[in-house]
Amino acid sequence: MLQISRFRQVLILLVLMAGVIFTLPNFFYGRVEQHNDAVALIDSGISTEQAEADVALWPSFLPSNLVNLGLDLRGGAHLLAEVRVEEVYATTIDAMWPEVRDVLAAERDTVGFITREDSEPGVLRVRISEAAGIERAVELVRGLSEPVVTLTGAGASTLKVTSQGNEITVELSDAEKLASDDRTVKQALEIIRRRIDAAGTREPSIQRQGDSRILIQVPGAKSAEELQGWIGTTAQLNFHPVVGRTTDATQSPGVGNFLAPSVEEDGVYYVLERNAVVSGEELVDAQPSFDQNGQPAVSFRFNPAGARKFGTYTSENVGAPFAIVLDNEVISAPTIRQAITGGSGIISGSFTIEESTNLAVLLRAGALPAGLDFLEKRTIGPELGADSVQAGKMAAIVGFALIMVFMGLTYGLFGWIANVALVLNVCLIMGALSILGATLTLPGIAGIVLTMGMAVDANVLVYERIREELKTAKGPARAIELGYERAMSAIVDANITTILTAAILWFVGSGPVRGFATTLGIGIVTSVFTALFVTRLFIVWWFQRRRPKSIEV
Known part of the structure; x- marks a missing residue:
């Protein structure tokens, strides 16, 4: 019997409504973005008349999640920074002076008086008054050393302690320097991420490159110089x-x-x-x-x-x-x-409201462990992003129009039902991207365009199967029911292989490749849903209303 339970009908409609509602803010992108920025500002404790006015730009009862536009669509800033890992050596060695002083002072009878001598950064020089106690002093200082906690530095100690005359020299060992470099870059990466996230910037791309470099791409940033000033502050x-x-x-x-x-x-x-x-x-x-x-x-x-x-x-x-x-x-x-x-x-000091807000953000995020040298910086203008958006829109519109014409001419009424489901499919994709806070890039738009073709491909399989069933003279209702049932295995098989490919692209790839995989993966799920459930629901409604004796697909 060609029918769908009331519960399943309500469930399908709720999913479609959610997709449309969560897609809606993207049609008013600028207003919703102003609203979100104002809400974040007020939540941070700063309320201004302009912020209150911007909050009113979008109703609070509607979702305000947006699809984040990538650097290639929106423009923004691109920076390549190198962490000055050597600075940490000096900080670490300076912090050891109190321990060295205390451990030597405990045996003053043997080593005599202890004084710290001037030295280059990263080196601690200590002079003792009793030259005869130099071996004991070196032994005591070496006792402060610890094993290096890395696989490559296994068995090595953190400190290199040498002596000459009545002077002890303390510095980090080579193995500890390598371990320190790795820790420093990881910490800098996390601090930069927290600073940019705290500033409310959407979906930055922050990746480690090589041993001591960090690539930072921030869509929507006004300029690379402004971003450099923001993240380059040590804030110690x-x-x-x-x-x-x-x-x-x-x-x-x-x-x-x-x-x-x-x-x-x-x-x-x-x-x-x-x-x-x-x-x-x-x-x-x-x-x-x-x-x-x-x-x-x-x-x-x-x-x-x-x-x-x-x-x-x-x-x-x-x-x-x-x-x-x-x-x-x-x-x-x-x-x-x-x-x-x-x-x-x-x-307190000579702060403006903006400066005090920025300083609070920097302090909450934490201090960079070392300074940054910016090797490359580029500002990508919004006009370039606008051109990319326009090109993506044109590709989507042309592809969408051709698909709709083909389906309408080939399958008649059933083809136009598939076209309506295709529109809803795009809404579901955009709604899912909005909920996830995903970033849409130009390759992501390509994934959506590809999904459109795959979405109607499932409907083609169903409709061709219905045609075959109609030839057996089983009646239109039974033909439609069997068409969906017997086409399901082919549709699921084809889409499982594609979603596995999308998953591999997402886990192995990065940047634009991952953006393509995201939209493709989401699109596959929504395509199967609209092809097998939404179009079937519309056809059932039509059939129950018209009760045709015969149908033409």
Whole structure:
């Protein structure tokens, strides 16, 4: 009997409605995008009249998911950055000085007095007063070394410790440098990803290339220079004890100290202790806010370990200044009025609202472990993307029109039912891409155009099978039912092989290849659904209404 249960009819209609509703925002792309950006801005704690107006551009009860346009369709920025992995060597070795000092001081009777000598970056030189204790001192420092945690560095130690006279030299071993390079690039990759995601940029492409390079492509970015300034900021926040102030940029800060310029006072430099009281790594949150004078600022909060250290230091140094240092520049150097034990505080300065928002985002994302050198940068103009979109549209429209004409002329009414299902199929594809937040590229458009042909291919199989069944004089209802049943195996077999190919392309490929595989894979699923269920539902409705004695396919 040619019929579909009420439950299945409702289910099919709900799927079609969902596809149309989730496709709808893409017809108002600019308005919905403004709405989404305004919602993200308000959620971050910043509410302006313009943001409120932009939120009203799209109804809140409708979905606002959009298909993200790739770099080739929308334009944007392309950067190739190289991580300065050598900078981490110096940071790691500097951080070892307190441990080296403490382990040697524990045996002062043997090694005598310990002093740190000036040295090149990445090298720690320590002088002891008792030359006779040099072997024992080297043994103690080597005890701080640990095994290198990599397959290639198995059996090696993290430190290389040598001695000459009464001086010990400590640096990272070659195996540890290789392991450090890998960790540094992975960390930089993740920090860049978090920064760009926090900024609300849609579907960036961030990939590692080679040993120390990172490829960054961000659709919709205004310029490569703006993106470079955004992600190239190290954003290393530390809190340092203040030793003194000076206006002489050439003054020697002394061993264990460094000189940092003041952001607020031109020509003023602070002499700071190199070892920070608390580092930005112990921050768990940072939000844009306003200080007691109503000026833009950034509020921050430490983790329990950072809060404890910050509270202890401020308790013991009431009345003394301490410096808030961002990327080796002193943002402010307030005097500690009272112990700060709550684990939170506020950074105020000459910020605009945009600067305080950006700084909060950078601090939340974390500091880059090392600086970046930008080897290549390109800005792809939106007009090039517009040309690609236009070409893709034209290809889709021409292909769509030819398919509709062919189906209408070849199969008559049944052909036009297949054409309506084809339109709904495209809506389902776009709706699925919107829900997934997938990126549509020019190869992705090619995948959609290919899917159109595959969608009607399933209908051709069904209709040809119905023609064959009509020749047996079983009646139109039975012919339609058998046509769908007996064509199903061929349709499923053909589409399973194609979806396996799409899956392989997605897992093995990257960039444009993965975009093609995404639209092709989604299109196969929606094509089978529309060919086997949607067209059948429409034909059943038509048949139950007309009750024809014979049909012509």
